[in-house]
Amino acid sequence: MTEETLTLGKSELRKDAWDKVTGAAQYVADIPLTDLCHAVIVRSPLHYGRILGINKSAAQNIPGVLRVLAAEDIPGNKIFGPLLQDQPSLAIDIVRHLGEPVAIVIADNLETARMASELVKVEYEPLEPVFDPGQSLKPGGPRLHPEGNLAAQFDIQDGDIEAGFAEADVVLENTFSVPRISPAYMEPENSLARWNEDGLITVWVSSQHPFTDQVFIADALDLPVEKVQVKSAVIGGAFGGKEDSSLAILAALSAWAVRGAVRIVNTRNESFLAHPKRHPALIKMKLGAKRDGTLVALRAMSHMDTGAYASYGPAVGIIFTETLAGSYRIPNVHFETFVAYTNSPLSGAMRGFGSPQSHFALESMLDMLAAELDMHPLALRRKNMLRPGDKMFTGVVVNDTANSLPICLDQAEAIIKRFSQIEPAPGKTVGVGMALAAQSMGLGAKVPDDSTHRLEWSPDGDVYVHLGSPDMGQGLAMAAEQVTAEALGLPYEVVKTIPLDTLTSPNGNVTCASRMTYMVGNALIDAADRLIQQLLDEAARMMNFPREQLSYQVGRVVCPDGQKVDAAEIASRVADDGRTLQCESTFSFPYPEETTPQHLPIGMPHVIFCFGAQIVRVEVDPEIGNVDVTHLVAIHDVGRVISKPAVEGQIEGAVATGLGYALYEEMPLKEHQQWVDSFTEYLIPTTKDVPLNYEIIILEVPEASGPYGAKGIGEIPLVPTAPAVANAVYDAVGVRVKSLPLTPEKLIKI
Amino acid sequence: MKSIQATFEINGHEVTLSSAPNRTLLEVLRQDLGLTGAKDACGGEGECGACTVIMDGKAVNSCLVFIGQVQGCSIETIEGLSGNGDLHPLQRAFVEVGAVQCGYCTPGVIMASKALLNENPHPSDEDIREGLSGNLCRCTGYVKIVDAVRIAAEQQPRR
Numbered sequence: 001m002t003e004e005t006l007t008l009g010k011s012e013l014r015k016d017a018w019d020k021v022t023g024a025a026q027y028v029a030d031i032p033l034t035d036l037c038h039a040v041i042v043r044s045p046l047h048y049g050r051i052l053g054i055n056k057s058a059a060q061n062i063p064g065v066l067r068v069l070a071a072e073d074i075p076g077n078k079i080f081g082p083l084l085q086d087q088p089s090l091a092i093d094i095v096r097h098l099g100e101p102v103a104i105v106i107a108d109n110l111e112t113a114r115m116a117s118e119l120v121k122v123e124y125e126p127l128e129p130v131f132d133p134g135q136s137l138k139p140g141g142p143r144l145h146p147e148g149n150l151a152a153q154f155d156i157q158d159g160d161i162e163a164g165f166a167e168a169d170v171v172l173e174n175t176f177s178v179p180r181i182s183p184a185y186m187e188p189e190n191s192l193a194r195w196n197e198d199g200l201i202t203v204w205v206s207s208q209h210p211f212t213d214q215v216f217i218a219d220a221l222d223l224p225v226e227k228v229q230v231k232s233a234v235i236g237g238a239f240g241g242k243e244d245s246s247l248a249i250l251a252a253l254s255a256w257a258v259r260g261a262v263r264i265v266n267t268r269n270e271s272f273l274a275h276p277k278r279h280p281a282l283i284k285m286k287l288g289a290k291r292d293g294t295l296v297a298l299r300a301m302s303h304m305d306t307g308a309y310a311s312y313g314p315a316v317g318i319i320f321t322e323t324l325a326g327s328y329r330i331p332n333v334h335f336e337t338f339v340a341y342t343n344s345p346l347s348g349a350m351r352g353f354g355s356p357q358s359h360f361a362l363e364s365m366l367d368m369l370a371a372e373l374d375m376h377p378l379a380l381r382r383k384n385m386l387r388p389g390d391k392m393f394t395g396v397v398v399n400d401t402a403n404s405l406p407i408c409l410d411q412a413e414a415i416i417k418r419f420s421q422i423e424p425a426p427g428k429t430v431g432v433g434m435a436l437a438a439q440s441m442g443l444g445a446k447v448p449d450d451s452t453h454r455l456e457w458s459p460d461g462d463v464y465v466h467l468g469s470p471d472m473g474q475g476l477a478m479a480a481e482q483v484t485a486e487a488l489g490l491p492y493e494v495v496k497t498i499p500l501d502t503l504t505s506p507n508g509n510v511t512c513a514s515r516m517t518y519m520v521g522n523a524l525i526d527a528a529d530r531l532i533q534q535l536l537d538e539a540a541r542m543m544n545f546p547r548e549q550l551s552y553q554v555g556r557v558v559c560p561d562g563q564k565v566d567a568a569e570i571a572s573r574v575a576d577d578g579r580t581l582q583c584e585s586t587f588s589f590p591y592p593e594e595t596t597p598q599h600l601p602i603g604m605p606h607v608i609f610c611f612g613a614q615i616v617r618v619e620v621d622p623e624i625g626n627v628d629v630t631h632l633v634a635i636h637d638v639g640r641v642i643s644k645p646a647v648e649g650q651i652e653g654a655v656a657t658g659l660g661y662a663l664y665e666e667m668p669l670k671e672h673q674q675w676v677d678s679f680t681e682y683l684i685p686t687t688k689d690v691p692l693n694y695e696i697i698i699l700e701v702p703e704a705s706g707p708y709g710a711k712g713i714g715e716i717p718l719v720p721t722a723p724a725v726a727n728a729v730y731d732a733v734g735v736r737v738k739s740l741p742l743t744p745e746k747l748i749k750i
Numbered sequence: 751m752k753s754i755q756a757t758f759e760i761n762g763h764e765v766t767l768s769s770a771p772n773r774t775l776l777e778v779l780r781q782d783l784g785l786t787g788a789k790d791a792c793g794g795e796g797e798c799g800a801c802t803v804i805m806d807g808k809a810v811n812s813c814l815v816f817i818g819q820v821q822g823c824s825i826e827t828i829e830g831l832s833g834n835g836d837l838h839p840l841q842r843a844f845v846e847v848g849a850v851q852c853g854y855c856t857p858g859v860i861m862a863s864k865a866l867l868n869e870n871p872h873p874s875d876e877d878i879r880e881g882l883s884g885n886l887c888r889c890t891g892y893v894k895i896v897d898a899v900r901i902a903a904e905q906q907p908r909r
Contacts, residue, residue, distance in 0.1 A: 013845055020853030021841040021860060023787020023828035030786035185888050186791040186800055186854040236789075236854030237888050268793035473852025473889055645848030645894070652891035653851065679797035679886070687879040687892045694893060 007482045007492040008708055009641045014478045015496065016234070016471075028190040028206050028233045029265050036192075037066060038110040039254045039264045040117040042103040043274065044095035047129035047343040047673065048142065051093055051102065055121040059105055064112035066258045068120060070103045074253060076222030080245060082212065086145055087309040087346075089220055089249045095124070096144055096308035097343055098675060099273025101246070106254045106262055129343035131669065133303040134282065136340045144308070144341045151306050152314035152339040154321045154601060158393035164297025164332025168288030170372055171297075176361040177739040179666035180280040180305070183350050184684050185473075187236020188271040189244070191251035194261040201256060202229045205248045208238050208472055209510035213248040214502045220249045221256050228252070232500035238472035239657070240349030241276055243312060243510060272677035276311045276348030277667065279304040279339075281320070283361040293375050295384045297332040300324050300361070304339045304347070304354075311348030313339045318603045319440055320354030325393055326362045327405055327438040327611055328384040333393045345667070345675065349512060351654065352718045355439050356661060360740060363435035363723030368736060377727065378416070381436055382409050394605035401611065401711070404637035404701040408436065408613035411697055415633045419617040422631070428619035431732025435720035436613050440606030441515045441712045442589040447603050449589035451519035452506035455484060455527045456582035457535065459572035461555070463488060465497045465524065466582075468508020469516060474714060475646040476516050482642050483521040483707055487528035489554040506584050514610060514712030517642060519587050521707025527585035534583055538570050590705055608703065610712050612636035614655070614720040616691075618728040625744030627663055627729055632691045634717055637699040640709035644698075651696050651717040656685045658721025663689075663741050758820045760785075761830025769817045776801045776812040779827060787828035787857040788812050791886070799885030802858035802865075803827045809865035811884075828857035831864070839905050840864055843898040851889035859885045863899045871906050873899070 019025040056068035071078050071090040081087045091102045103120050107113035130136045136149045143149065165171060192204040201221065207213050210230040218225040235242065247264050254262035266275070281304045288297035304320065306313030317339040324335050370377040385405045390398045412434050424430035443449040454466035465484055471477040477497035485492045498505070508520065532552045539557040540547040549560040556564040571581040591607055617631035634651050641647055664683040667676045676682050702709030722740055729747065730736050737746045757766040760783065769778055774794065779785040791800035796811040803812045804826040831838045837845065840860050850856050859882060866873060866881035873881065878899045879892075887895060 011848070014848065014850060016853070017845040017848075017850040018837070020850045020856050021828075021837065021844050022832050023785070023857045025853055026786075027789070027854065029790075030780075032784065183888075186798065186852065186886065187789070188791065188793075235852060236791075237852040239888070268791065268795070268798075473854075475851065649848055649851055649890055649894060652893040653889045654891075656891035657888065678795060679792045680795060684886060684888065685891075686884075686886065687882045687896065690892050692875070 005486060006489060007485045009644060011645050012478060012482060012492045012643060014475055016477065025234045027187055027236050028192050028204050031192055031204055031233060033192070033194060033261045035260060037106050037108055037258060037260055037262045038113045039104050039106045039251065039262050040113040041101045041250065041264065042105065042117050042120045042122065044091065044098060044100040044102055046095055046124055046126055047098050048127040049095050049124040050127060051091060051095065052123040052125055054103055056103065058121065059116040059119040062112060062116045062119065064109060065105060065107045065116045067106045068103060069253060069257055073257060074220055077219040080216045080220065080249060081310060082243065082312055083314050084151065084310040089246065089253070097345055099270065099345065100308065101250065101274065104250055104254060106258050131342050131344050133305040133338065133340035133342055136342045137338060149341045150338060151310040151341055152317050154317055154335065154337040156321055156393065157334045159332030161297055161299055161332045161334040165288045168296050169291040170369065171286065171288045172365060172369055172372060173286045174365060174368065174738055176283045176285065176364065178281050178357045178360055179740055180344065180347065181278045181661060181665045182272055182667060182682060183239040183241035185237025185239055185241060188266040188268055189242065189247050189275055190265040191247040192263040193251040193255035195255045195259050200227055200229055201252050202231065203248055203252050204231050204233045206233055206235045206242060207248060208242045208470060208512055210470060210500055210502055211507045212510060213245045216245040216249055217252040220253060230502040232470040235470060235472045239351040240353065240512060242472065243349045243512060244276055268679060269677045272667065272682065273345055273675060276346050276350065278350040279306060279313065279316055279347040279357065281357045283357065285361050285365055287365050287369060289369055289373065291373065293373055293380045293383045295328055295330045298325055298330045300335045302337045304337065305342050305344055306339050307342055307344040307346035309346045311346045313347055315603055316349065316354040318444060318601065320358050322394060322440060322604055322606060323355040323358045323438055324362060326359060327386050327436045329386055329390050330393065351657065352715045355715065355719050356722065359435065359437055359719050360723050363720065364726050364738065367433070367727045367730060377434065378409055378413055385409065394600060396605045396607050401637060401639065401701050401703050404611045404699050405436065407699055408611065408635045411635050412613050412615050415615045419615065419631055422617065425619055427621065429622050429732045430617065430619050431728040431730065432615065432617050433724050433727030433731050434613060434615040435723040435727060437611065437716055437719035439514055439610045439716035439719055441518060441608045441610060442513055442606055444603035444606050445591040450586050451508045451523055452584060452586040453508050453520055453523045453527060454506045454582055454584040455524065455531050456580055457531060457567055457571040459568055459575045461494060461566065461568035463490060463495045465495060466505050467497050467500060467520065468506040469511045469520065470500050472511055474650060475643065476511065476520065478646060479517045479642045480520045480524055484524050484528055487525045514715045515589065517710050518706050518712060519589065521710055523585045523587035525707050526587065527583045530585065531583040534581060535567055535570055538574055538581065539565060542570065542573055608711065610637065610716045612716050612720060614724045616724045616728045618725060618732055620729060620732045620747065622733060625747035627725070627742055629659060629691045629725060631693040633695045633697065635697040635699065636713060636717055637701050638713045639703040639706050639711035640700050641698060642710055647698055647713055648696055650713045654715070654717035655721055656690050658718040659689060660685045661740060662722035662725040666741055754818050756817050756821045758822060759824040761826060771816065771818050773817050774813050775815040775817060775820055778817050779812060785827050785829050789854055789858065791854065799862060800855050800858040802861045802885060804861055804865050807868055809862045828861055831860065840899065840902040843902040847894050847898045847901060849890060849894035849898040855885060855887040859887065859895055867903055867906065872903055875900065
């Protein structure tokens, strides 16, 4: 990008950083309210069981306890769910997972609430749980939900799969498994609610979707939505996991029941047990190719474990299925995906949303195929990569941003060469591996995907961004401010974001799906254009000049006589009239009809994709099986850089989580059928686990429909990491590990 | 449970308070003193470092310190770091390099970094990684955190 920009692409400072480095930032757990009560959730000690009775009296009689609530105390809808209405806010008759909320104790202090929560006597009849999604779908097992155990199923075909395999010279078949992992944001889930004298309930949330929370709360309390005010507190990380309204509903219910203010804060242990995780999956994959490496057929049959409740499981199943062919042209495909209920903790949205799972299988398979064909893995990928104009198996025509793929591969070639020349540490075996990745943007065709945001020119000269979607910590507000400043020709410093409040903010929809810079940016560019028009209209009226003789220039209106009037001055005079100089704009994710075949399920296809590649060098200790990632290069196309540090920050953070997925993280059942549920056993990468030699290459292949050409970066850098590590480990020691994480036992066992 | 009395220094001011002896320094900071910069992220297991404060010059997990143990000690929290609105060089470096994302781990990381620089004013990257290995962050991948600490250290006068 060579043209002059005001702020785009520059390293601006995040305005929320000052409060965050001084400890002043207020997360939900930090907000001081007078007469605040505390709620503690009574959770199921069983994976599966029938509730025979709940005796609240012992707890209720403790001094300081205000109320003990169970499902019967919910005045409205007792069940919620973002896609399927299947999740009770408090268990009704049945508990389906360990840690499921059964009752809630509200007391005037936290200690009392905790103590009393242990006195709520719940009598259960234990039932035999099922944890394997394949097992869960077999006849004869427990029926976890009235409609059965299949939360969603996708069967997608393109071409002729039999003919494809018939023309293949080489056919490989393998089964891959990926574990349940936790988003493990540092701030455990929480919510704070206050019942106000006028009947309004105010709820502070750490949530990616305050407007969805508002609807679920109103529904549970049987209140009109306008009686529920949801305010976004500072969010301590989310990564998809905070697309869940459970605590917002329970805090609001508690505040409503005691006619006061109540806070609920999950412990880390509760966070592990009762909040959405990444779906574990078993993926059977069969890949056919010609002797020259041309891919001709891909078949996959996959079972994903969505746990006790669907959460976003069906949508995760869609993106998983849609990314099974990755960044490649494969003419004949057949994918069957089953998203099954089990008695595991629920799985839902998490950064990557199905794509890390599909890519681990596919990108591992490609390296196995390359070995079989005696081809370089890069040559195999180059031969089959998507090119602009190619039709994907969903019928979507790949746009020009696929031009980033050959650039990724060219760069990868040079990096692999460089990595291969580095001498291994004594006693270590060295390997180099890479993977490509594709990640969709947006919620998918036929899903309402609108995002509204508002700009306001204040009389003091500042421009306020009323962001309709929360910044979950990734820096969305900064991107919004930079785009606005650029569009209005103003300094970044004068554009300021107003925290989200459902009573006053426009509805920007959920913060997710690698699309926030894209949605917010597009909406704000349009809002800025219209704000300028409004400013000129007002100026024309005030100063009695013909409208067409006025023009806008960096925060001022230029009059035909050469006079320049500050926008603040005009805003101030508009304010004198009791009005506000403001403009709202809605951007709808474009799903052009000609590229979105109607025979596909709701939410499929996605039409815009992000691409990237990662190359890693590992050193393996052949005796103890320990894998050390010594070097890593991440190459990602962002269309256009809005903020360089923020783009790098997204990549650096996602890669670290990808390394955790590759090497350590899993949440298995341990002895006595308990889940791993603390950071003592669930290891996430520390400062010592990220590679010392780390390089980021940012590509800018413009996305024509994006704001200044920008597209998403939030999820994709997590996607290629694990298969790249697996491929490097194979290169090092010749062991193909088909299940994550790549723990030392798996390497030395073989 | 019988209360105990503890007198200690917090960010340069002496406080005396009474508390149940089984409460942690983190709980007292957050609930009694309104100093909510130190966070609980692991449930009081000392696994995450989000509650890191400096006690007599050393970084500690305040969730693992019982209130009785702070008698006579000097405690520094993130709230005491920036005097008169001026950011400490560490805080400034965190802002300037973009080492802050969600910010939940940030107060703990900065206090651990301060303790590290107290002991080792000119650490290598390796030293920084070692010194911060008890502080978990899920947003940044630590790259910019290490950068920020290095930059802050470089701004200190060489001895």
